[in-house]
Amino acid sequence: MEKFFLGTYTKRLSKGIYSFDFDVNTGEPSRLKLVGTAGNPTYLAMGNNNLIYCIDNSSQYSLNNGGIKVFDVSQNPAKIVYHLHDAPISGAYISFDKNTRRLFTANYHANQLSMYRVNQSSCTLLDRIDDIGEVGPEKEQKDGPHPHFINLTPEGRVVVCDLGLDKIFIYDISNKNRLELKTTFTLPAGFGPRHIRFDLKRKVSYVVGELSSNVATLKYDEKSGIFGLIQITHTIPAWWNRYNGAAAIRISKDFKNLYVTNRGYNSVAVFEIHEHGYLKLIQNVECGGDFPRDLKFSLDDRFALVANQKSDNLSVFKRQKASGLLELVNNNFKVPEPTAIVALK
Numbered sequence: 001m002e003k004f005f006l007g008t009y010t011k012r013l014s015k016g017i018y019s020f021d022f023d024v025n026t027g028e029p030s031r032l033k034l035v036g037t038a039g040n041p042t043y044l045a046m047g048n049n050n051l052i053y054c055i056d057n058s059s060q061y062s063l064n065n066g067g068i069k070v071f072d073v074s075q076n077p078a079k080i081v082y083h084l085h086d087a088p089i090s091g092a093y094i095s096f097d098k099n100t101r102r103l104f105t106a107n108y109h110a111n112q113l114s115m116y117r118v119n120q121s122s123c124t125l126l127d128r129i130d131d132i133g134e135v136g137p138e139k140e141q142k143d144g145p146h147p148h149f150i151n152l153t154p155e156g157r158v159v160v161c162d163l164g165l166d167k168i169f170i171y172d173i174s175n176k177n178r179l180e181l182k183t184t185f186t187l188p189a190g191f192g193p194r195h196i197r198f199d200l201k202r203k204v205s206y207v208v209g210e211l212s213s214n215v216a217t218l219k220y221d222e223k224s225g226i227f228g229l230i231q232i233t234h235t236i237p238a239w240w241n242r243y244n245g246a247a248a249i250r251i252s253k254d255f256k257n258l259y260v261t262n263r264g265y266n267s268v269a270v271f272e273i274h275e276h277g278y279l280k281l282i283q284n285v286e287c288g289g290d291f292p293r294d295l296k297f298s299l300d301d302r303f304a305l306v307a308n309q310k311s312d313n314l315s316v317f318k319r320q321k322a323s324g325l326l327e328l329v330n331n332n333f334k335v336p337e338p339t340a341i342v343a344l345k
């Protein structure tokens, strides 16, 4: 049995973060449980010692601010061990680096990136050590900054995807814990970079474009932090003329396949990864619900779990080991407004 956690919106049905069990023999999810309450915890990060960090976008906070809640999920019921109020976080992303115990947040609506140091003994107390970006009035998606993703690169720099500016930023972390801009890479106008994944085998990265329904393969030089464009390819067919927002992007652990979810076209695009990171679309399978916001593999990559935000369900796909193709095995597990899936490792 594997354990997973769900981030959600709390606009209709959900109350916060949920957990469920997943049977790796049968592919059946079960035992949905509310782990802890939070307002729109749309992203989660797994920390050390079974701690989960989540964004708390409750209305109690001032405009453009939110909170960060830390849950100890080794306890049953899970216990809230720390609650940071009024942090510069609103929407988007939270990530945690287990080695350096740093937490990163991207404020999508008000354009601010923050870096925290997490207290060593308890792994809870958050000390905000740097901020960058100008907090300002929210702009339309294409008309201003919207940092949507912040995490570490394989060599330990900070990478940020800005969906509104069509840019990828690389920062060094200085000895004084300052985020110092190292390089900038600009994608074609309207690309809408949402998330980035690094392919450790080929030394390239893949960026999903929410606004363009594209995925870009970029070569990445770890020494200089410089990106270069290799290929841009579509995640949906050219004839689709209704809304689509590409969302999750995941690489299989064997580095053979890349998966992108399509919100609107409601599918999972499956790519074969070729030399230098060239992608070939081999399948666009119906996601088994509406608005597939996240996709996560079981630990052995035999199953892919898809969180369908608007239809409030989880779809389970069997992944063929040789080809990477997906086959829907069930989609009747009800989960409220799911937006993110993380695994308890």
Ligand SMILES: O=C1O[C@H](COP(=O)(O)O)[C@@H](O)[C@H](O)[C@H]1O
Residues within 6 Å of the ligand: 042, 090, 091, 092, 108, 194, 210, 245, 247
């Ligand atoms: O993941 C996403 O998040 C942003 C912000 O969401 P919000 O609930 O804080 O408004 C959203 O605009 C974007 O489309 C989506 O990909």
